Amino acid sequence: MIDEQFVQVKNLRKVYDNGHEALKDVSFSVKKGDLVCLLGPSGCGKTTMLNMLAGLLDPTSGDILFNGKSVVKVAPKDRQIGYVFQNYALYPHMTVLQNVMFPLTVGKNKRSKAEAEKVAKKYMEITQITELANQKPGNLSGGQQQRVAIARALVQEPQILLMDEPLSNLDARLRLKIREEIRSLVKRVGITTLFVTHDQEEALSIGDKIILFNNGVIQQDDVGQNFYLEPNNYFVANFVGNPVIDNFAVKIADGKISGSDFEIPLAALDQDRIKGELTPGEYTLSVRPENILPSEQGHFTAKISDVELIGRERILKFDHDGIQARSLVNLETTIQRGDQVQLSMRLDRIFLFTKEGTRVY
Ligand code: ATP
Numbered sequence: 001m002i003d004e005q006f007v008q009v010k011n012l013r014k015v016y017d018n019g020h021e022a023l024k025d026v027s028f029s030v031k032k033g034d035l036v037c038l039l040g041p042s043g044c045g046k047t048t049m050l051n052m053l054a055g056l057l058d059p060t061s062g063d064i065l066f067n068g069k070s071v072v073k074v075a076p077k078d079r080q081i082g083y084v085f086q087n088y089a090l091y092p093h094m095t096v097l098q099n100v101m102f103p104l105t106v107g108k109n110k111r112s113k114a115e116a117e118k119v120a121k122k123y124m125e126i127t128q129i130t131e132l133a134n135q136k137p138g139n140l141s142g143g144q145q146q147r148v149a150i151a152r153a154l155v156q157e158p159q160i161l162l163m164d165e166p167l168s169n170l171d172a173r174l175r176l177k178i179r180e181e182i183r184s185l186v187k188r189v190g191i192t193t194l195f196v197t198h199d200q201e202e203a204l205s206i207g208d209k210i211i212l213f214n215n216g217v218i219q220q221d222d223v224g225q226n227f228y229l230e231p232n233n234y235f236v237a238n239f240v241g242n243p244v245i246d247n248f249a250v251k252i253a254d255g256k257i258s259g260s261d262f263e264i265p266l267a268a269l270d271q272d273r274i275k276g277e278l279t280p281g282e283y284t285l286s287v288r289p290e291n292i293l294p295s296e297q298g299h300f301t302a303k304i305s306d307v308e309l310i311g312r313e314r315i316l317k318f319d320h321d322g323i324q325a326r327s328l329v330n331l332e333t334t335i336q337r338g339d340q341v342q343l344s345m346r347l348d349r350i351f352l353f354t355k356e357g358t359r360v361y
Contacts, residue, residue, distance in 0.1 A: 006032035006192045007053070007160065012062035014048050014216075022048040024216045026062070035186055035193045037203035040213035041239070046196045049213075050162050053194065055079050066159060077107060082153030082191075084163040088145045090137040090152075097133040100124055100151045109156055116155075123151040127185065142170045143178050150182070154189065161186060161193040167202065179206050200227075200240045212236060229349075234284060234357035243289050243315055246325040250285045250352075252278050257285060257352070260321040262299040269361060270348045276360040283360070284353045289315065289328035291349040294335060298342030307337055316341070 007030040014023040023045045030036045038046045051057040053064060055076035064071050071079055090099050097120060103109060104116035111119070124130045127147040137145055146166060153161060166182070167175045183206040186193045197203050203210045204224040212219045212227065219239075220232045231237035237245050250259045257264040266278060294316070302318035302325075309331075316327040316335055327343055335341055352361035 004031055005029040006034075006067055007194070008063075008065040008068075009049075009053075010063040010065070012049075012052065012064065013060045014045070014052060014057065015060045022216050023052075026213075026216070026218055028211050028218060028221050030192060030194065031208075032192055033187075033190050034208040035183060035195060035206060037207035037210045038194060038196045038213065039198065039200060039203040039207075039210050039239075040219075041198060044213040045216040046198075046213060047164055048216075050083075050164055050194065050196055053160070054081050054083050054162055080156070080159040082156060082158035082161045084146075084149045084153045084161070084166050086165045086168055088137075088149040088169075090145060090148055092137055095134050095136060096129060096140070096148050097121075097124070099137065099148055100129075100155055103152060103156050119155050119157075120151070123154045126154070126189065127151040141174075143174050146170065146178055147181075150185065154191070159192065161191045163193065163195045165196055165198070167197070167199075175202070182206065201242060204240070212239060214239070228288070231351065231359065233359055234286070234353040237286050237351055237353070237359075241288055243310075243326045243328060245286045245288050246292060246320070247323070248285045248287075248320060248325070250283050251281070252283055252352075253280045257283070259285065259300070261301075264299065264345075264347065268347055273348065274361050276358070278352070278360060282355055284355075286351045286353060287345050287349065289326040291346040292325075292327050292343050293329060293346075294327065294333075294341045295344035296342065298344040301340055301342050304335060304337055304339045304341060307333075307335065318343075 009026060009028050012023055012026045015021045038049055040046055048057065052059050055074065059072060100123060101116045101120040104111045104119060124133065127150050129144060129147045129151060132140060132144060137148065167178055170178060179202055207224060209223050210227060211221045214235050220227060220236045227236060227240040248259050250257050255266050302320060304316050304318050306317040308315040312331055314329050314331060314333055316329055318325055351359055353359055
Protein backbone atom coordinates (compact mmCIF):
# COMPACT_ATOMS: atom_id res chain seq x y z
CA MET A 1 0.00 0.00 0.00
CA ILE A 2 1.29 3.44 -0.83
CA ASP A 3 1.07 5.83 2.08
CA GLU A 4 -0.39 9.18 1.03
CA GLN A 5 2.20 10.88 3.24
CA PHE A 6 5.15 9.45 1.37
CA VAL A 7 7.83 11.19 3.41
CA GLN A 8 7.37 11.63 7.15
CA VAL A 9 9.83 13.43 9.37
CA LYS A 10 9.14 13.05 13.07
CA ASN A 11 10.68 15.10 15.89
CA LEU A 12 13.98 15.26 14.08
CA ARG A 13 16.96 16.86 15.80
CA LYS A 14 20.50 17.38 14.63
CA VAL A 15 23.23 18.52 16.95
CA TYR A 16 26.63 18.77 15.26
CA ASP A 17 29.80 17.65 17.03
CA ASN A 18 30.60 21.22 18.03
CA GLY A 19 27.32 21.34 19.95
CA HIS A 20 25.44 23.46 17.38
CA GLU A 21 21.79 22.44 17.19
CA ALA A 22 21.07 22.82 13.46
CA LEU A 23 17.54 21.31 13.60
CA LYS A 24 15.27 21.37 16.64
CA ASP A 25 12.35 18.95 16.85
CA VAL A 26 11.34 19.19 13.20
CA SER A 27 8.24 17.34 11.98
CA PHE A 28 6.60 17.46 8.56
CA SER A 29 5.28 15.22 5.84
CA VAL A 30 5.19 15.19 2.06
CA LYS A 31 2.55 13.60 -0.13
CA LYS A 32 3.48 11.22 -2.92
CA GLY A 33 4.19 13.09 -6.15
CA ASP A 34 4.35 16.50 -4.51
CA LEU A 35 7.08 19.03 -5.12
CA VAL A 36 7.87 20.60 -1.77
CA CYS A 37 10.26 23.50 -1.24
CA LEU A 38 12.40 23.73 1.88
CA LEU A 39 12.87 27.48 2.18
CA GLY A 40 14.81 29.66 4.59
CA PRO A 41 17.73 32.01 5.03
CA SER A 42 21.34 30.87 4.94
CA GLY A 43 22.20 28.64 7.90
CA CYS A 44 18.60 27.76 8.83
CA GLY A 45 19.21 24.01 8.41
CA LYS A 46 17.91 23.24 4.91
CA THR A 47 20.97 21.34 3.72
CA THR A 48 21.23 19.52 7.05
CA MET A 49 17.63 18.37 6.52
CA LEU A 50 18.30 17.21 2.95
CA ASN A 51 21.45 15.34 3.98
CA MET A 52 19.55 13.48 6.68
CA LEU A 53 16.86 12.49 4.18
CA ALA A 54 19.61 11.24 1.87
CA GLY A 55 21.32 9.37 4.70
CA LEU A 56 24.55 11.36 4.38
CA LEU A 57 24.08 12.56 7.97
CA ASP A 58 22.65 10.71 10.96
CA PRO A 59 19.96 12.42 13.02
CA THR A 60 20.70 12.99 16.71
CA SER A 61 17.15 11.85 17.48
CA GLY A 62 13.82 11.48 15.76
CA ASP A 63 12.69 9.42 12.79
CA ILE A 64 12.40 9.61 8.98
CA LEU A 65 9.92 7.36 7.18
CA PHE A 66 9.64 6.72 3.46
CA ASN A 67 6.40 5.08 2.43
CA GLY A 68 5.64 4.24 6.06
CA LYS A 69 9.02 2.61 6.85
CA SER A 70 11.79 4.09 8.96
CA VAL A 71 14.94 4.68 6.93
CA VAL A 72 17.27 6.10 9.58
CA LYS A 73 19.19 2.83 9.72
CA VAL A 74 19.11 2.31 5.94
CA ALA A 75 22.35 3.10 4.06
CA PRO A 76 22.21 6.04 1.61
CA LYS A 77 22.61 3.78 -1.44
CA ASP A 78 19.61 1.73 -0.38
CA ARG A 79 17.24 4.64 0.20
CA GLN A 80 16.30 4.98 -3.48
CA ILE A 81 17.10 8.67 -3.49
CA GLY A 82 18.17 10.84 -6.41
CA TYR A 83 20.26 13.83 -5.32
CA VAL A 84 20.98 16.87 -7.48
CA PHE A 85 23.72 18.96 -5.94
CA GLN A 86 24.14 22.71 -6.19
CA ASN A 87 27.27 22.39 -8.35
CA TYR A 88 25.80 19.45 -10.36
CA ALA A 89 28.93 17.32 -9.60
CA LEU A 90 29.22 16.03 -13.17
CA TYR A 91 32.29 14.04 -14.20
CA PRO A 92 34.22 16.37 -16.52
CA HIS A 93 36.10 13.64 -18.40
CA MET A 94 32.94 11.72 -19.28
CA THR A 95 30.46 12.50 -22.04
CA VAL A 96 26.87 13.42 -21.19
CA LEU A 97 25.74 9.88 -21.98
CA GLN A 98 28.48 8.38 -19.78
CA ASN A 99 27.57 10.75 -16.95
CA VAL A 100 23.89 9.85 -17.10
CA MET A 101 24.64 6.11 -17.37
CA PHE A 102 27.19 6.16 -14.57
CA PRO A 103 24.92 5.20 -11.63
CA LEU A 104 23.83 2.12 -13.61
CA THR A 105 27.39 0.95 -14.26
CA VAL A 106 28.50 0.58 -10.65
CA GLY A 107 27.46 -1.05 -7.38
CA LYS A 108 24.35 -3.04 -6.78
CA ASN A 109 22.38 -1.21 -9.49
CA LYS A 110 24.86 -2.36 -12.12
CA ARG A 111 23.24 -3.35 -15.40
CA SER A 112 24.56 -4.53 -18.74
CA LYS A 113 26.02 -1.73 -20.86
CA ALA A 114 23.18 -2.02 -23.38
CA GLU A 115 20.54 -1.88 -20.66
CA ALA A 116 22.22 1.10 -18.90
CA GLU A 117 22.40 2.94 -22.19
CA LYS A 118 18.75 2.28 -22.91
CA VAL A 119 17.59 3.66 -19.54
CA ALA A 120 19.99 6.62 -19.79
CA LYS A 121 18.61 7.50 -23.22
CA LYS A 122 15.06 7.37 -21.90
CA TYR A 123 15.83 9.99 -19.25
CA MET A 124 17.94 12.05 -21.63
CA GLU A 125 14.92 12.29 -23.85
CA ILE A 126 12.68 13.33 -20.94
CA THR A 127 15.19 16.01 -19.93
CA GLN A 128 15.74 17.01 -23.58
CA ILE A 129 19.47 16.45 -23.75
CA THR A 130 19.51 13.62 -26.31
CA GLU A 131 21.44 15.69 -28.84
CA LEU A 132 24.15 16.46 -26.24
CA ALA A 133 25.01 12.76 -25.72
CA ASN A 134 28.60 13.01 -26.91
CA GLN A 135 29.47 16.41 -25.42
CA LYS A 136 31.63 16.85 -22.33
CA PRO A 137 30.11 18.86 -19.43
CA GLY A 138 32.68 21.63 -19.93
CA ASN A 139 31.09 22.47 -23.28
CA LEU A 140 27.57 22.82 -21.89
CA SER A 141 25.65 25.84 -20.62
CA GLY A 142 24.60 25.98 -16.97
CA GLY A 143 21.03 25.03 -17.90
CA GLN A 144 22.22 22.04 -19.93
CA GLN A 145 24.49 20.84 -17.13
CA GLN A 146 21.52 21.13 -14.81
CA ARG A 147 19.46 18.81 -17.04
CA VAL A 148 22.31 16.30 -17.22
CA ALA A 149 22.48 16.28 -13.41
CA ILE A 150 18.71 15.69 -13.21
CA ALA A 151 18.82 12.91 -15.82
CA ARG A 152 21.64 11.25 -13.87
CA ALA A 153 19.61 11.50 -10.65
CA LEU A 154 16.56 9.95 -12.36
CA VAL A 155 18.18 6.93 -14.08
CA GLN A 156 18.06 4.86 -10.93
CA GLU A 157 14.33 5.54 -10.87
CA PRO A 158 14.51 6.78 -7.28
CA GLN A 159 11.39 7.13 -5.15
CA ILE A 160 12.42 10.59 -3.96
CA LEU A 161 14.33 13.36 -5.69
CA LEU A 162 16.32 15.78 -3.53
CA MET A 163 17.57 19.03 -5.04
CA ASP A 164 19.84 21.43 -3.16
CA GLU A 165 19.66 24.97 -4.58
CA PRO A 166 19.78 23.52 -8.09
CA LEU A 167 19.35 26.90 -9.81
CA SER A 168 21.81 29.01 -7.88
CA ASN A 169 24.51 28.83 -10.55
CA LEU A 170 22.26 30.10 -13.32
CA ASP A 171 21.63 33.69 -14.38
CA ALA A 172 18.29 35.29 -13.53
CA ARG A 173 16.50 34.65 -16.84
CA LEU A 174 17.65 31.07 -17.08
CA ARG A 175 16.56 30.45 -13.50
CA LEU A 176 12.99 31.37 -14.41
CA LYS A 177 13.00 29.08 -17.42
CA ILE A 178 14.69 26.12 -15.73
CA ARG A 179 12.50 26.27 -12.66
CA GLU A 180 9.42 25.89 -14.86
CA GLU A 181 11.13 23.02 -16.64
CA ILE A 182 11.99 21.30 -13.38
CA ARG A 183 8.42 21.55 -12.16
CA SER A 184 6.95 20.21 -15.37
CA LEU A 185 9.57 17.45 -15.50
CA VAL A 186 9.10 16.14 -11.97
CA LYS A 187 5.33 16.29 -12.42
CA ARG A 188 5.60 14.29 -15.66
CA VAL A 189 7.79 11.67 -14.01
CA GLY A 190 5.52 11.83 -10.94
CA ILE A 191 8.43 11.75 -8.52
CA THR A 192 8.16 13.06 -4.95
CA THR A 193 10.61 15.98 -4.82
CA LEU A 194 12.15 18.06 -2.05
CA PHE A 195 13.72 21.22 -3.39
CA VAL A 196 15.93 23.42 -1.22
CA THR A 197 16.06 27.14 -1.93
CA HIS A 198 16.60 30.42 -0.10
CA ASP A 199 14.66 32.26 -2.81
CA GLN A 200 11.06 32.84 -1.74
CA GLU A 201 9.85 33.67 -5.24
CA GLU A 202 11.30 30.43 -6.56
CA ALA A 203 9.59 28.49 -3.78
CA LEU A 204 6.24 30.22 -4.35
CA SER A 205 6.40 29.61 -8.07
CA ILE A 206 7.17 25.89 -8.08
CA GLY A 207 6.22 24.40 -4.72
CA ASP A 208 3.00 22.46 -4.18
CA LYS A 209 3.72 23.53 -0.65
CA ILE A 210 6.54 25.30 1.15
CA ILE A 211 8.21 24.54 4.47
CA LEU A 212 9.88 27.68 5.79
CA PHE A 213 12.69 27.20 8.32
CA ASN A 214 14.50 29.63 10.57
CA ASN A 215 17.14 28.74 13.16
CA GLY A 216 16.40 25.05 12.79
CA VAL A 217 12.67 25.43 13.48
CA ILE A 218 9.77 25.20 11.00
CA GLN A 219 8.04 28.58 10.92
CA GLN A 220 5.26 27.60 8.51
CA ASP A 221 4.36 24.49 6.48
CA ASP A 222 1.70 25.56 4.03
CA VAL A 223 0.59 26.29 0.47
CA GLY A 224 2.24 29.36 -1.04
CA GLN A 225 -0.64 31.81 -0.82
CA ASN A 226 -0.97 31.37 2.92
CA PHE A 227 2.53 32.76 3.44
CA TYR A 228 1.11 36.01 2.06
CA LEU A 229 -2.38 35.97 3.45
CA GLU A 230 -1.98 34.09 6.74
CA PRO A 231 1.64 34.25 7.93
CA ASN A 232 2.13 32.39 11.20
CA ASN A 233 4.41 35.00 12.72
CA TYR A 234 6.50 38.14 12.18
CA PHE A 235 9.42 36.21 10.67
CA VAL A 236 7.21 34.62 7.99
CA ALA A 237 5.48 37.90 7.14
CA ASN A 238 8.85 39.56 6.65
CA PHE A 239 10.62 36.70 4.85
CA VAL A 240 7.97 36.28 2.17
CA GLY A 241 6.87 39.07 -0.15
CA ASN A 242 8.51 41.35 -2.67
CA PRO A 243 8.57 44.28 -2.09
CA VAL A 244 8.89 43.42 1.60
CA ILE A 245 6.11 44.06 4.08
CA ASP A 246 5.85 47.42 5.90
CA ASN A 247 6.19 47.32 9.69
CA PHE A 248 4.90 50.11 11.92
CA ALA A 249 5.41 50.30 15.69
CA VAL A 250 2.01 50.71 17.39
CA LYS A 251 0.44 50.65 20.84
CA ILE A 252 -2.86 49.17 21.84
CA ALA A 253 -4.67 51.08 24.60
CA ASP A 254 -8.15 52.43 25.29
CA GLY A 255 -9.80 50.34 22.60
CA LYS A 256 -7.62 51.55 19.76
CA ILE A 257 -4.38 50.93 17.87
CA SER A 258 -2.17 54.01 17.86
CA GLY A 259 0.72 54.55 15.46
CA SER A 260 2.94 57.63 15.40
CA ASP A 261 0.38 59.46 13.23
CA PHE A 262 -2.71 57.28 12.94
CA GLU A 263 -5.37 55.66 15.09
CA ILE A 264 -7.52 52.65 14.33
CA PRO A 265 -10.38 51.69 16.68
CA LEU A 266 -10.21 47.98 17.59
CA ALA A 267 -13.89 47.84 16.64
CA ALA A 268 -12.91 48.60 13.01
CA LEU A 269 -10.90 45.36 12.76
CA ASP A 270 -12.34 42.24 11.16
CA GLN A 271 -13.35 40.53 14.42
CA ASP A 272 -13.06 37.06 12.84
CA ARG A 273 -9.34 37.59 12.28
CA ILE A 274 -8.51 38.34 15.89
CA LYS A 275 -6.38 35.40 17.08
CA GLY A 276 -5.75 36.25 20.69
CA GLU A 277 -6.58 38.84 23.24
CA LEU A 278 -5.51 42.29 22.07
CA THR A 279 -4.26 43.28 25.49
CA PRO A 280 -2.83 46.78 25.98
CA GLY A 281 0.84 47.04 25.05
CA GLU A 282 3.30 47.43 22.22
CA TYR A 283 2.85 45.66 18.91
CA THR A 284 4.02 45.76 15.32
CA LEU A 285 1.38 46.49 12.69
CA SER A 286 2.49 44.95 9.39
CA VAL A 287 0.90 45.58 6.02
CA ARG A 288 1.92 44.40 2.57
CA PRO A 289 2.67 47.27 0.16
CA GLU A 290 -0.27 46.28 -2.06
CA ASN A 291 -2.60 46.78 0.91
CA ILE A 292 -1.57 50.34 1.76
CA LEU A 293 -2.68 52.61 -1.03
CA PRO A 294 -3.20 56.29 -1.81
CA SER A 295 -6.75 57.34 -1.04
CA GLU A 296 -8.76 60.49 -0.44
CA GLN A 297 -9.28 59.70 3.21
CA GLY A 298 -6.23 57.86 4.41
CA HIS A 299 -4.98 56.73 7.79
CA PHE A 300 -2.03 59.13 7.53
CA THR A 301 -0.24 61.49 5.18
CA ALA A 302 3.22 60.69 3.82
CA LYS A 303 5.73 62.45 1.62
CA ILE A 304 6.84 60.23 -1.25
CA SER A 305 10.63 60.01 -1.20
CA ASP A 306 11.02 57.98 -4.37
CA VAL A 307 9.03 56.18 -7.06
CA GLU A 308 10.48 52.96 -8.41
CA LEU A 309 9.28 51.14 -11.51
CA ILE A 310 9.15 47.35 -11.17
CA GLY A 311 7.74 45.89 -14.36
CA ARG A 312 4.00 46.28 -14.34
CA GLU A 313 3.82 48.23 -11.07
CA ARG A 314 5.43 51.10 -9.23
CA ILE A 315 6.65 51.28 -5.66
CA LEU A 316 5.97 54.54 -3.83
CA LYS A 317 8.59 54.84 -1.10
CA PHE A 318 7.99 56.95 1.96
CA ASP A 319 9.43 57.51 5.35
CA HIS A 320 7.27 56.53 8.28
CA ASP A 321 8.49 57.14 11.77
CA GLY A 322 12.10 57.03 10.57
CA ILE A 323 11.68 53.74 8.70
CA GLN A 324 11.31 53.36 4.97
CA ALA A 325 7.96 51.94 3.88
CA ARG A 326 6.36 51.15 0.55
CA SER A 327 3.05 51.31 -1.27
CA LEU A 328 2.60 49.24 -4.44
CA VAL A 329 0.52 51.00 -7.09
CA ASN A 330 -0.44 50.75 -10.76
CA LEU A 331 1.98 51.74 -13.46
CA GLU A 332 -0.37 54.56 -14.48
CA THR A 333 -0.04 56.50 -11.22
CA THR A 334 0.70 60.21 -11.58
CA ILE A 335 2.17 60.43 -8.07
CA GLN A 336 5.72 61.69 -8.09
CA ARG A 337 8.65 62.07 -5.76
CA GLY A 338 7.99 64.87 -3.28
CA ASP A 339 4.16 64.55 -3.42
CA GLN A 340 2.20 64.43 -0.16
CA VAL A 341 -0.29 61.59 -0.30
CA GLN A 342 -2.82 60.13 2.07
CA LEU A 343 -2.37 56.41 2.54
CA SER A 344 -5.07 54.00 3.59
CA MET A 345 -4.53 50.47 4.91
CA ARG A 346 -6.87 47.57 4.17
CA LEU A 347 -7.84 46.64 7.70
CA ASP A 348 -8.85 43.12 6.70
CA ARG A 349 -5.30 42.58 5.42
CA ILE A 350 -3.12 44.08 8.13
CA PHE A 351 -1.36 41.91 10.72
CA LEU A 352 -0.54 42.61 14.35
CA PHE A 353 2.43 40.92 15.99
CA THR A 354 3.52 40.94 19.61
CA LYS A 355 7.08 41.98 20.49
CA GLU A 356 7.92 38.23 20.44
CA GLY A 357 6.62 37.96 16.87
CA THR A 358 3.42 36.04 17.65
CA ARG A 359 0.55 36.98 15.39
CA VAL A 360 -2.56 38.20 17.19
CA TYR A 361 -4.46 39.61 14.18
P1 ATP B 1 22.80 27.57 3.28
O1 ATP B 1 21.62 28.06 2.51
O2 ATP B 1 23.79 28.66 3.60
O3 ATP B 1 23.44 26.35 2.68
P2 ATP B 1 21.38 25.93 5.17
O4 ATP B 1 20.03 26.40 5.53
O5 ATP B 1 21.47 24.84 4.17
O6 ATP B 1 22.26 27.16 4.72
P3 ATP B 1 22.87 24.18 6.89
O7 ATP B 1 24.01 23.98 5.93
O8 ATP B 1 21.93 23.07 7.06
O9 ATP B 1 22.08 25.50 6.52
O10 ATP B 1 23.48 24.57 8.30
C1 ATP B 1 22.67 24.81 9.43
C2 ATP B 1 23.54 25.29 10.58
O11 ATP B 1 24.40 24.25 11.00
C3 ATP B 1 24.44 26.48 10.23
O12 ATP B 1 24.47 27.32 11.34
C4 ATP B 1 25.79 25.84 9.99
O13 ATP B 1 26.82 26.74 10.30
C5 ATP B 1 25.75 24.66 10.93
N1 ATP B 1 26.55 23.52 10.41
C6 ATP B 1 26.45 22.95 9.21
N2 ATP B 1 27.30 21.92 9.07
C7 ATP B 1 27.97 21.83 10.24
C8 ATP B 1 29.00 20.97 10.75
N3 ATP B 1 29.48 19.97 10.03
N4 ATP B 1 29.44 21.20 12.02
C9 ATP B 1 28.93 22.20 12.76
N5 ATP B 1 27.96 23.05 12.35
C10 ATP B 1 27.49 22.87 11.10
